Amino acid sequence: MTAESGTAALSIEGLRLSIGGHDVLHGVDLSLEAGRVHGLAGESGSGKTMTGLAVLGLLPHGSRVSGRIAFGGRDLLGMPARELNQVRGAKIAMVFQDPATSLHPMLTVERQLTEHMGHHLGVGRKEARERAAGLLAKVRIPGPEEALKRYPHQFSGGMRQRIAIAVALACEPEVLIADEPTTALDVTVQAGILRLLRGLCDDLGLAVLLVTHDLGVMSAVADEVSVMKDGLVVETGPRGQVLREPRHPYTRSLLDALPVPPGENSP
């Protein structure tokens, strides 16, 4: 799990995607490293989310993809469905935008935290339950034992997103794709979720792809930043460099659109 910094945990090379004959991605290159948060910025419709979905093979019907998504020496794009299903949730996990809709409303938190443990790790009910309680503690849900018995609608938005993150971490993945994980939350809650992601990334050596349209979010946690426009990565590099000395005019226009420029003193 503690891969050396510098080796790519997951790399996307020349990813092209068309949905129903309409070109969405025109050759996306991205590289994620263990223990690093890679921010993927860009406006709506630039293809950020689709890039994330492509990694797990969750693209909508009528999608045609080409290129290469290398993970553990294999190409995820050519992988048979059965094998890909063993990667999903186990090695590469995903957190979605809106925790109000990404958790099953009719299943207990325990069920949603443990059901994939059984499939991926083969752990028994009792052990899975203990692990689930541990996970909830790790994402700082108060009273984890009680929380396991409850349903998603009994939690606030921020708490739900923490639960969704716990679900994603349940099988100790190496890569976490977070698709706008704070967009649907109150500003006051956002910082907590971002700190949590940052902490998990550092503690567990996760490679995180943080998809967001919010450069403020980006400046708070990302190590690397890539900027997408019209299905292409137009700029990529360390956070400080991209946000302070943008080379691409599009990045500059995004930065100019911010009410307060991202400062040096961001956490």
Place this chain on the structure above:
Amino acid sequence: MSPTSAPSSRRTRNRALRSPLARFLVRRIVTALLLAVGITLVTFVLTNLVPGDPVSANLGQRALGDPAIVAQWRADHGLDRPLPQQYLMHLEGLLHGDLGTSQQSHRPVLDDLAESVPATLELAGAAILVSLILGVGFGVIAALRRDRLSDHVLRVLSLIGISVPTFWLALVAFYVFFFRLQVTPGSGRIDPGMTPPPQVTGLYTVDALLSGRWDVFSSAVGHLAAPALVLALYTIGLLTRFTRSAVLEVLGQDYVRAARAKGLPGRVVLFRYVLRPALVPVITVAGLAFGSLLSGTVLVEAVFAWPGVGQYAYKSATTLDLPAIMGVGLVVGVVYLVINLVVDVLYGVIDPRVRVS
């Protein structure tokens, strides 16, 4: 909340009642019982509001001319007492299983109903079973194979099912399959000349199985097939359409994509994440549809000469046989009540939000 040293039986009972599902069930059942009392009142009042005099409907011309006979008849049937008292007498009778005596058959209404209700329950039950299996099954297939050939075919068929009037379909089915093709047996519940199985449930198919009479069973199933399918066609079409749209809606939900992202096997995603939430709207529609299916039995029973409640209700209504009408009203009301209770309970079982909040 903390475990005490109370006797264990009491503790388990308390715990059982503390479970939200148990509390939810108790609440629903109590409501249903109160409604049942309401139904007796409504059937009683409605039957007494009907224009028309049961005396003139039941006595011959000559008897009607004699005031003494008329008064005697009214006294015999309790019609000379004030209405509230009549209702209380009616309720008291109900508590003893006495639904009064049919003025037409001169038999206790309960005995008449004991013959006709199982016949209708068998017919409607078979139709409901077939509708659920085929309607939900077709709907799921159509949704999963959206915009492919099988989806289009199923959608056209379901549209036909909804559009065709039941009475017309009953006549056509009877004519085509019995008179012309002779693939279905004729009217009635079993072949003429065959003795019905000893009555346990009153459902010939079940009773035949219980008594090991395979010949009776196959005859009963054969007689049941055509009317049940005719009755079910509408609900099959309705459920196909509702299930399809419900499944499609759930397929687009984030939590289904999240379930795939967790690497759950396809069948787990389908049953736990797609079908379970999709069933909630389907159950609502199914409950309503089965209520209307009961009214369809009147027509289907008439065409297939099925000796059920529908026919009995029709005969009672045309002769103003008040005790029989009240009995039928009570049965129909209770059946609706049971359907609604089942629907409510299923909501609670499927969707925890209903019982927790």
